[in-house]
Amino acid sequence: MNPADHDAPASTMPTHGDLTQRYGASLMGVFGAPGLVLERGEGAVVRDVEGREYLDLLAGIAVNVLGHAHPALVAAVSEQAAKLIHVSNFFTTRPQIELAERLVAASGGDADTRVFFCNSGAEANEAAFKLARRTARPGVVVADGGFHGRTLGALSLTSKQAYREPFEPLVPGVTRVPYHDVEALRAAVDDTVGAVILEPIQGEAGVIEASPEYLRAAREVTRERGALLIIDEVQTGVARTGEWFGFQTIAPEVMPDAITLAKGLGGGVPIGALVTFGAASTMFEAGQHGSTFGGNPLACAAGVAVMRTIEDERLREQARRLGEHLVAAVENLDDERVVTVRGRGLLRGIVLRDPLAQRVVVRAREAGFIINATGPDVIRLAPPLVITGEQIDTFVAALPGLLDAAETEENAS
Structure with a gap:
C-alpha cells in the first residue's frame, strides 16, 4: 500500500495506526516503533497526522534551533x-x-x-x-x-x-x-x-x-x-x-x-x-x-x-534568559521529587529522585509535550530557541501531574 496520502480526502487519510504499520513493514527496526507520526509544525509546536498538537521540547534532539517552518x-x-x-x-x-x-x-x-x-x-x-x-x-x-x-x-x-x-x-x-x-x-x-x-x-x-x-x-x-x-x-x-x-x-x-x-x-x-x-x-x-x-x-x-x-533575533541571549527561566520555574515548584536542573541555556536535564523518567516521557506525550529521557532518572529538554517563556511555563505547570501519573503507573506495575 502506497497511496498518495496528500491527495486523499480527510475521511480516508491514513491514521497513526495505519502509518506505523506501514513503517514497520518497510523500515529497519533500528529505532523501534515510532511514538508519533508527525505531519507539520510551526515554531515550537508540532501536529501529528490525526491533528493533535504537541509542544516540542526536544527539537529533533537539539536540531531544530529555529523551530518548525521558520520563514527565514x-x-x-x-x-x-x-x-x-x-x-x-x-x-x-x-x-x-x-x-x-x-x-x-x-x-x-x-x-x-x-x-x-x-x-x-x-x-x-x-x-x-x-x-x-x-x-x-x-x-x-x-x-x-x-x-x-x-x-x-x-x-x-x-x-x-x-x-x-x-x-x-x-x-x-x-x-x-x-x-x-x-x-x-x-x-x-x-x-x-x-x-x-x-x-x-x-x-x-x-x-x-x-x-x-x-x-x-x-x-x-x-x-x-x-x-x-x-x-x-x-x-x-x-x-x-x-x-x-x-x-x-x-x-x-x-x-x-x-x-x-x-x-x-x-x-x-x-x-x-x-x-x-x-x-x-x-x-x-x-x-x-x-x-x-x-x-x-x-x-x-x-x-x-x-x-x-x-x-x-538575538537567540543566544534568549537561550540564556529562557534557560534561567526554566530552572527558576522548576525550582519554584518545590517538588521533592525533582532533585536539580542541570545544563546551560536551553540544554537542560531535570534530575528526578526516582527512576521514573521514561514513564514521564510517555505521560508527557499523552498530555501534549515532547521530551526525552537520557537515563532512568533524567529528563532532557532541548527545545527550539524560538520557544517562549509562556510555552515553557505550560510544561513546568504540568510536571507535577506527570510525575503523579508516572508514580501511579510505577506503583501499579
Missing part, C-alpha cells in the same frame, strides 16, 4: 533549491564560503582557522578522529559517558558499551577516563596520544556539564604533551547553551585545536562541520579526506539562514 529557513532552502542543490566538491558556491566565514568568526578563530563540511555529527567526529591520526600518534583519549556517534570510528569513541559491543572489535587505541577527573586525564595523555576528544556538556549521559577548571586542565595537559584538544559541539553548538559554542559558555578563554558541529547548524537540514584552529588546519593534505555531499549549497544556505537568524 523556509525561504533560504526554497530559494537555493531553485538555483543549485548540489555541485560536488570539484566546485564551490557562495553559501559554502559564507557559512565557513560565519563559523570562523563565531568560533573566535583567526586567519589560520579552517572549516570542513560534512553531513552529520558522526561524520564530523570521524573527520576529527582522522585528524588525530595525522599527529602520527595512534592514541585517543575520551571520557566515560561521552557520545560521539554510531559510525564505526565514532562508535569507537562513544562510551556506552551496549552500543559498541555488537560491533567489536572497533578501532583500537581509544582510552576512556572518568569525565571531569583531571588526574585521570593527566595520567592517560602520554606521547602515544594524538588527541583528547571531550564534550563540554555530555547530553546523552544526562546533561552533565564540565567545569571551567576541567576544560582548562584539558587544554593545559594536551598542550604540554603535544596532543590535540578536540571539543565535540555537536549537541552544544549553534547557540544551544547561550553562546555559539558550549566551550565559550563554560571557559571562553580555552581555545581548542578543533571543534565538531552538526545538529542545530542546518536547523533540520543535514549538515556537519569540523572547524580547525592554528596548526591543526594544515594537517589534512589534499585528497586525505572528503565528502560527496559535504558543503552542498542547499545545506549551506540553510546554515547561513540559521546563523543569520540567531543573530537577528
Whole structure:
C-alpha cells in the first residue's frame, strides 16, 4: 500500500495506526516503533497526522534551533533549491564560503582557522578522529559517558558499551577516563596520544556539564604533551547553551585545536562541520579526506539562514534568559521529587529522585509535550530557541501531574 496520502480526502487519510504499520513493514527496526507520526509544525509546536498538537521540547534532539517552518529557513532552502542543490566538491558556491566565514568568526578563530563540511555529527567526529591520526600518534583519549556517534570510528569513541559491543572489535587505541577527573586525564595523555576528544556538556549521559577548571586542565595537559584538544559541539553548538559554542559558555578563554558541529547548524537540514584552529588546519593534505555531499549549497544556505537568524533575533541571549527561566520555574515548584536542573541555556536535564523518567516521557506525550529521557532518572529538554517563556511555563505547570501519573503507573506495575 502506497497511496498518495496528500491527495486523499480527510475521511480516508491514513491514521497513526495505519502509518506505523506501514513503517514497520518497510523500515529497519533500528529505532523501534515510532511514538508519533508527525505531519507539520510551526515554531515550537508540532501536529501529528490525526491533528493533535504537541509542544516540542526536544527539537529533533537539539536540531531544530529555529523551530518548525521558520520563514527565514523556509525561504533560504526554497530559494537555493531553485538555483543549485548540489555541485560536488570539484566546485564551490557562495553559501559554502559564507557559512565557513560565519563559523570562523563565531568560533573566535583567526586567519589560520579552517572549516570542513560534512553531513552529520558522526561524520564530523570521524573527520576529527582522522585528524588525530595525522599527529602520527595512534592514541585517543575520551571520557566515560561521552557520545560521539554510531559510525564505526565514532562508535569507537562513544562510551556506552551496549552500543559498541555488537560491533567489536572497533578501532583500537581509544582510552576512556572518568569525565571531569583531571588526574585521570593527566595520567592517560602520554606521547602515544594524538588527541583528547571531550564534550563540554555530555547530553546523552544526562546533561552533565564540565567545569571551567576541567576544560582548562584539558587544554593545559594536551598542550604540554603535544596532543590535540578536540571539543565535540555537536549537541552544544549553534547557540544551544547561550553562546555559539558550549566551550565559550563554560571557559571562553580555552581555545581548542578543533571543534565538531552538526545538529542545530542546518536547523533540520543535514549538515556537519569540523572547524580547525592554528596548526591543526594544515594537517589534512589534499585528497586525505572528503565528502560527496559535504558543503552542498542547499545545506549551506540553510546554515547561513540559521546563523543569520540567531543573530537577528538575538537567540543566544534568549537561550540564556529562557534557560534561567526554566530552572527558576522548576525550582519554584518545590517538588521533592525533582532533585536539580542541570545544563546551560536551553540544554537542560531535570534530575528526578526516582527512576521514573521514561514513564514521564510517555505521560508527557499523552498530555501534549515532547521530551526525552537520557537515563532512568533524567529528563532532557532541548527545545527550539524560538520557544517562549509562556510555552515553557505550560510544561513546568504540568510536571507535577506527570510525575503523579508516572508514580501511579510505577506503583501499579
